[in-house]
Amino acid sequence: MFYILFYKCYNIHDVFIVGGYMTMKLNNKGFSILEIFAVIFISTVIIFPLITTLVNNIEINDREQKRRSASNIANGTLDGINRFTFTDIETLINTANSNNQYYIELNKDKCIDLGPEDELLCDQIFSSIWNNAYFDVTQFRVFIMNYSLPQGYIDSLEVNVLIPDAVRTIIGNFAPSTATNPDLYNVIIWIEYDTETNRTITQTGLISNE
Secondary structure, three states: OOOEOOOOOOOEEEEEEEOOEEEEEEOOOOOOHHHHHHHHHHHHHHHHHHHHHHHHHHHHHHHHHHHHHHHHHHHHHHHHHOOOOHHHHHHHHHHHHHOOOOOEEEOHHHHHHOOHHHHHHHHHHHOOEEOOEEOOOOOEEEEEEEOOOOHHHHHHHHOOOOOOHHHHHHHHOOOOOOOOOOOEEEEEEEEEEEOOOOEEEEEEEEEEOO
C-alpha cells in the first residue's frame, strides 16, 4: 500500500516511489488562473446536470405524493357523501333543476347548505389532510347531479364555465336519458393536487337512497 505525502498544495512536477512510499516532487508555481477556471468549468459541466436531475426528481416525487394523497382523499369523500341525509341532497338537487342549473356543488364553503349533522360531516370531509397534503376550497370540489340526464341538461352543463374542464368532459360522456331515477345521483369529485402544473384527479361515484 502506498501513502501519498502532501507537503504543500502546489503543482505536481515528478512522482516517484521511495521505500514503499509514493512521494512527489512539487514546484512552487501554484495553480494558474487558467487552470482554476478550467477546474470550475469542468466541475460546472458535470455538477449542474446532476443538480438539475436531483431537483427534477424531488419535484416529481412530491407531485406523485400529492396525487396519491388526493386520490385517497377522493375515495374517502365518496364514502362520506354517501352518509349524508339523502333528502337533504334531494332538496338541493330539485332546487337546482328548477333554476336550470342541473347540479349542485359542495366544497368547504358550501357545507352550510346542508342540515346540521351533514354540515359537520361535510366540513370534516373538506378539511381532510393526507400525508400533510391539504386542498383548499378552490382545489377540492364535489359536483352532484341527477343520475339520468336529458340531452338538454348535458348540453347546458358542458358549456358551464363554472365547472372544471375535466368534470365537463365526464358529463359529456354520460349517456342521455329521460328516464327518472329519483333514488340515485351522480357524484364527481375534482381535486387539483398541483396548482403549478394544473394537474387534477377526478373520481366518479353514485349516491343512492338506501
